[in-house]
Amino acid sequence: MHDHEPDALERRVQELESLLVKRGYVDPAALDRLIETYEHEIGPHNGAQVVARAWTDPDYKARLLADGSAAIAELGFTGRQGEHMVVVENTAQVHNLVVCTLCSCYPWPVLGLPPVWYKAPPYRARAVIEPRIVLAEFGTDVGMDVELRVWDSTAEIRYLVLPERPAGTEHWDAAALAGLVTRDAMIGVARIAAP
Amino acid sequence: MHDHEPDALERRVQELESLLVKRGYVDPAALDRLIETYEHEIGPHNGAQVVARAWTDPDYKARLLADGSAAIAELGFTGRQGEHMVVVENTAQVHNLVVCTLCSCYPWPVLGLPPVWYKAPPYRARAVIEPRIVLAEFGTDVGMDVELRVWDSTAEIRYLVLPERPAGTEHWDAAALAGLVTRDAMIGVARIAAP
């Protein structure tokens, strides 16, 4: 059942798909549409829009921190694996970091599907017990005077980190700012460098 | 480094042995002697002698329960992985069971080398959290009015279970009794059936 060879996995999945299609359980066109959605449409550029809007619109930011799901839905990002969104803000006092130790929960509507490292044992094991060492490996140094707050997504609440706006972007508009926002910063493993 | 193929493991160990012999670190004849010792000389028949003696000699049993190492040494069983022996007695009130959750510590001088199941994850994982289910799989039923006492060999103390003497052996001598005593009974996963 646990065949590591790529060819064997390709065959195994092809056979499974053929059978499920033959049984009438799945529509192959729906599979294509699902793949297309997450491969090309939904991704961290969604979350970047949320962040950029929050940086440039104080009212929006207040709504976002008060009710993440509703404020994110204003921008059209809703649904699967983002039904219950909570946005946590990085400040000079608090640095937030998100992990799912038990599986790999991740806010799909705003970040797309998670990268392999987020789902693999090292991150899931270490982010809660030695988060500062993990952050250092990402090149992110958090001072000991800053509360490092790790969010373990054990329930259906999904977390998005609102990173600190980098210096030197005071006159940038939301569209330009969105271009600076990285996936890693919205997970909390990185900061956004000044441009 | 983790090659599961038997041939690859044979080669890997042969090469390692050749190198260590060439370097002068090991004496191949000493390896043979070590293997011979544990393959043919030291084994559960040693522990069986200890148990049979305890069943037939109340003074010895008292010494055995008071100072396992010394009483076992009386029969000539000493040394490696049995330096600090403690003998625990099964009675109508207490059933003892031995495990080493962290590696596979085992009282070599009296039981020889441990069987695979004792060293494998299922036993090490389950013996402390669901010992009664494990015992049931061995066909050993321990009543809920009996204290089930699991010994996790986390230190260098090694445990030998003194099983209950089976009924119907009142007139047997120590040599005959030793023939009834099983390895599993001295680990605590089994009782000794009446003959």
Next chain:
Amino acid sequence: MNGAHDLGGMHGFGPVAPEADEPVFHTPWERRAFALTLAMGFTGQWNLDQSRHARETMAPAAYLATSYYEHWLFGLEALLAARGLLEGASSGLRRLDADNVAQALSTGGPTARETASTPAFAPGDNVRARTIHPTGHTRLPRYCRGRVGRVERLRGAHVFPDSHAATGDPEPCHLYSVRFAARELWGPSAPTSDTVMIDLWEPYLERA
């Protein structure tokens, strides 16, 4: 269950290894295994907690040696086998058609539920994560069991994963965001400044 999936606090896995310019999927089979899992999820033959639990039943050595989508594939095959869906065609399964994908995804599957019960705890309360070791699916990580935290926020009532996975019963329970000091979880070597926030359902908690 205390399975290999419950990774929080484990040592020995080596460094986190980010991949430069990582693609969404690495192989064709990953794409299809992902989509098949989502599409079969829409048939209503199992719920999300049951599919998580199916992945958790993978043998520990295999779980740790294989990739995320191999876990998914294993879970999907296990559920199909358990429901008898591979042997012969079952009728009456909901089918996700291509035209409905966008709508289905944007609706999602909220787990918040109404409940008549009042929450047992309020923000500021000290609570202890219970020392329990359920053999079935649970979302109470081992590393917080027995440890004391403080309720930060009520999250409303949500489907309770333990019962949802075991019987399909959603048994909604109040969910709390609980703050644990890193020192409480890991001991005196942890920085005093660090905290771990865990979302925990009421049955996982007792007053401390």
Next chain:
Amino acid sequence: MNGAHDLGGMHGFGPVAPEADEPVFHTPWERRAFALTLAMGFTGQWNLDQSRHARETMAPAAYLATSYYEHWLFGLEALLAARGLLEGASSGLRRLDADNVAQALSTGGPTARETASTPAFAPGDNVRARTIHPTGHTRLPRYCRGRVGRVERLRGAHVFPDSHAATGDPEPCHLYSVRFAARELWGPSAPTSDTVMIDLWEPYLERA
């Protein structure tokens, strides 16, 4: 370290599988790996706790997928590499000769040591296994951390594995046989009649 070797209380490994008429060794390489490990142990280049720790550093997936003697082989190779003993001949290593095997085995390596300190705990004392998560070798199983037990018996002072593995320093510490109620370890589903006895060194314990 919280490694894959710390198996107590884990679920998901399936049944215990005893083998009928099991031989002492299953293959020729197992015999030689066993004997090489013992013989190299006598060279004095590492101690027992360092050899245990070397096995524990095996990657978790590999540890769980391989047999006991593969762990030994991995540990032996790791120690040889760490001590630089594979690159060139080192002189001055003690060598175990065939004639000395019987004597060496029957002597063994006792870990009991004299110590000037008096034990901090006495039989009957309630103690709590500390909530600590050492990253190096330790013999404090995860499943008892934070739990309260009762000292049953003093075992004398013994070499302390944590320091012995880390630096070679035996730092003898008092060792206690501590009785834990199964319910204290596992929660209310455990039988009231069941107990787990764990040998724990003084630095692992605090008064409860």
